[in-house]
Amino acid sequence: MAEIPLHYLSAVELGRRLREKRLSSVELTRLYLERLETIGRSLNAVAELTPELALSQARQADKELAEGRIRSPLHGVPYGAKDLLATKNIPTRWGSPAHKDQVFDYDATVIRKLQEAGAVLVAKLSLIELAGGGGYDMPAASLDGPCRCPWNPNRWAGGSSSGSGAAVGAGLVGFALGTETWGSITVPAAFCGISGLRPTYGRVSRHGAMALCWTLDKIGPMARSAEDCGFILQAIAGPDPLDATCAPIGFRFRARPLVSRKSHPLRLGVLPHDTSKVPEVQKAFEEALAVFRKRNFHVAEASYPPDIPYNAATGLIVAAEGSAAFEELIRSERLQLLADPQQQAGLIAGLSVSAADYLRAQRVRKKAIEALNSLWERFDLLIAPTLLTVAPEISKPLSASTEPWGGNGGPGNLAGWPSLSIPMGFGKENLPLGLEIIGPPGGEQTLLALGMTFQQETDWHRKHPPL
Template sequence: MPDSPVFMSIRDLGRLVRDREVSPVQLAEIFLARLENLGPDYNAVVTVTGERAMQQARRCEQEIASGRYRGPLHGIPFGVKDLLATSGGIPTTWGAAPLRNQTFDYDATVIRKLEAAGAVLAAKLAMVELAGGAGYWQPDASFTGPGITPWDKTRWSGGSSTGSGAATAAGLVPFAIGSETMGSIMSPSSNCGVTGLRPTYGRVSRYGAMALSWTLDKLGPLCLTADDCGLVLEVIAGPDPKDPTTTKRTFSYDDADVGSRRFRLGVLEDVADNTDRATRHNFERALETLGEVAEIEEVSFSDLPHEAINYTILFAEASSAFDEIVDSGMLGELTAPEDRFGSYSRVAVLAKDYIKAMRLRRLMAENADEVMSRFDALVGPSRAGIAPPLHQDFRKASRGGRKDVMLSVGNGAGLPAISVPSGFSSEGLPTGIQFMGRAYEENAILAVARSYQSLTDWHQRHPPDLLSS
């Protein structure tokens, strides 16, 4: 067994498990202990699923001993954002105090698929209450406390997949599942310095996941490397009769060596405007690095009201998705004061505006596809800035009215994107860049990200105080 499996990639851990240099039971014990002991430092964990994990790990160990190796996830512990249903009496809280005892009698499809591949569910991870669907303004919006980035205990982990980002960055799990409606994988990936993949809409079944916005919600992995994201996506992707939005297009991870491959990258004009100094500096440096392996061209999308389209859809759908919760009066028990009334306004979104937004969304998607068809990926900052302080009021952190077009077009058109670490600020906080691809072209953005990670070592940096923990 190596000195420590912590901060090893899934790829490397999988080889050790396959070659019986480390056992699934050993891995489970190590990561369960970290979840228990270090999880509270980052408000990253809701429930450690120790009993289920050890049962699964022992089963994996027997299978591998008898020569039945299932693949690179066999015996690898993982965590999931606590909006994925779990059976067996394990609570699924959606991050909300009034739902802290909520249980389901089935497992979300993503969990079922991961366990079928031999992965070991070790934890339900913290999240912003209702995945931010009540309209939070600041980090302290979960009954488990504000998510904390392992790089600085005074800074936010990003959200709403707070625990998925923090737990992966702190080495509490080798990988985690998060969800994104509008930025909730990109944000914690950037703030926590990990690699997060938002798959194409419909690529991954959402059966068993809390719905916030049916036409925007996606599930995806947060890992230490782009390669690991590909390994996980191959397992969780695929059609599911229980989620009618899943695509029949299959996904097979192409992990071929990117060695001498050259890429075509697009950069939206002004994409780094009104980002903070470190984000902009590191983005510009990343472009220089990418210039070694790619032709880079400036591009633009058509002039549509991208943000009005997306947020009108999001608010209208969230209004219906949380109708029962709103009517129940449960909102009053939420953690963030603004979440106790934020949802009430959504009844004022007009049906005609929702339909108009959905019609404009078609134009947005057609234009995005036309633009993106010429590129392997568009590249831009993952977020406008480094992780904000835990007491930050987001509304006061204005970025000069910055429009995040990649966020709006990417989510509105359902396009895949991957956030990778791109460096650090002077305070030692990570920054991220994202590669966004054409629909169903996860392999293209994974290849670009792997190529970038072969030229840099940002993804191999870990919080110093955790390297010896």
């Protein structure tokens, strides 16, 4: 097997080499800054480079590592943050032409926690404007332009965490932070051939993050492996007095694959998905199931409880809360600066959602959560293809795609469940496909361990694009 280039190594491996003094954080930081300036710009993945801060943090990391002061497995590893996370005195533009001059005088809690872990911030990464709060139909709906898939620049990197997915996929950062309200971590992870973790709602503080949907927003890691995601989550999770929705306990990651015992095998529920028009997805998923059966996991069909409008309820909540969050912008002339007219119209329409309709959606949500959580009486984890399509063409409206999309974003986000998307092979035109593993609230350890098991048996996560 050919040696993996340095910039495509996992964050865990990079951290190990730094601790072993086989390379320096300054050397690694300069490598990533150069790739971000060249490849990153060409992919429209970069919102802002942070060279002065990065090199200062890298020099500090090298000094501490030389003295044997190890803060975390991420100490000295360069990373990028989705540009809706506040960074002190560094522009935070939310991907929005209407916010192009915005700068905060504080760091988001996750940025502060990664600094405490010794990680090195090299870049703010692009996103769909306002994280797509009003709905969008154009990959170009971003201040930074359409973010390109590193596997084929004529394809889209996915949204809304476009730049985070592309930057990790292209080997421009050791790892990245993304956010998800409805698919914004798992979709770009699948399209860009990387691992992306949507944590349980409330697992990670959102202080300093742009608010899109207060009852749905989540911040999570995007990296090369499930193991990476576990250690990143460990660094950013935990209580925060600045976020009242944040869980009172942290997360301690145990980096070991799952072992299924004959007396009590792990129960995997296969969610329904119609792959009749996408045989390459079905083939890749069947091969993934074979890996789990080889490990003696119990695999059986599962389904969401019927007669509940999961997607409709989620969509109405996003529309109402998103428009409330951006009401000042909507009622100003600056709304016309947004790149996608559909997003402008969607934000305006969201203000007309009545209190009765919003409360009705939240009542449906309560009923949905009770019904959905009944699945955990029969299954330990749920699995499905992340999507039924590969990255779409970047030049066309998303609505013009004739491929079935699929996905489980509505029910999973409505219930606040954690989810991990990991590479499971390739589809049309040698573009990546994703495998989604979904767990119960607080179940990150088990789903990450299953992801590690799969990545122990396969090498899809070690593949990298032909840049």
